[in-house]
Amino acid sequence: MDKRPCNSQDVEVRKGPWTMEEDLILINYIANHGEGVWNSLAKSAGLKRTGKSCRLRWLNYLRPDVRRGNITPEEQLLIMELHAKWGNKWSKIAKHLPGRTDNEIKNYWRTRIQKHIKQGENMNGQGSSEQNTDHQEGSSSQMALPLLVKQIP
DNA sequence: AATGGCTGCAACCGCTTACCA
DNA sequence: ATGGTAAGCGGTTGCAGCCAT
Numbered sequence: 630m631d632k633r634p635c636n637s638q639d640v641e642v643r644k645g646p647w648t649m650e651e652d653l654i655l656i657n658y659i660a661n662h663g664e665g666v667w668n669s670l671a672k673s674a675g676l677k678r679t680g681k682s683c684r685l686r687w688l689n690y691l692r693p694d695v696r697r698g699n700i701t702p703e704e705q706l707l708i709m710e711l712h713a714k715w716g717n718k719w720s721k722i723a724k725h726l727p728g729r730t731d732n733e734i735k736n737y738w739r740t741r742i743q744k745h746i747k748q749g750e751n752m753n754g755q756g757s758s759e760q761n762t763d764h765q766e767g768s769s770s771q772m773a774l775p776l777l778v779k780q781i782p
Numbered sequence: 783a784a785t786g787g788c789t790g791c792a793a794c795c796g797c798t799t800a801c802c803a
Numbered sequence: 804a805t806g807g808t809a810a811g812c813g814g815t816t817g818c819a820g821c822c823a824t
Contacts, residue, residue, distance in 0.1 A: 646792070646818090666809070684810075685793065732792080735813075735818060741791050 634775065643677040647686055651676060655683060656691055689730045696728035700737055708734055 651716075658674035664687070667680030676683060689695070700708075704726055711722040719731035719738075726734065 644794070646806095668809075679794095680809080681795095682793075689792075717813065731812075739814095757803060 641677050642679060644682075651678070652686070652691060657689060659687065689732045694728050695730060697733070704729070708738065712738065
């Protein structure tokens, strides 16, 4: 993948944060034509973005059914249960949380839950090595689960 | 009021998987 | 059966905003 641009016309590829104008172009284009092959979609819509970038933006932010922020305690519990079961299979987990994206769940896990698990482990005085912070921690996250539900507002 | 550190989120990168000719 | 292409996925990074000093 990630081949060179096949013609010299599309030299300019924008990166970084999306502007409101770009968002609108993408939303309108998909509203009129639907999702398709992302690379050609990006071109046809006149966006100077890669198809990959368009897809990510659409799935994680622009889709009408995306719910943002305010992860409920129920969702949090579910995330933890599913993570204990499957590990870092974020997209799989996201499928069980309607309106939530894998990126959001991943971020939520890494920034909040993981931190609390570490704190919990430290409180146990184990000081256990940091190797098991990720998918190996299935068991430890399960143990920390009740603690977390109380701790996270 | 200024500033330095921390946190959380959006977006990118690189690898893997699925599909098609 | 094989090679090429697009999509999907997970990990990582950059940066804006917040908070403590």
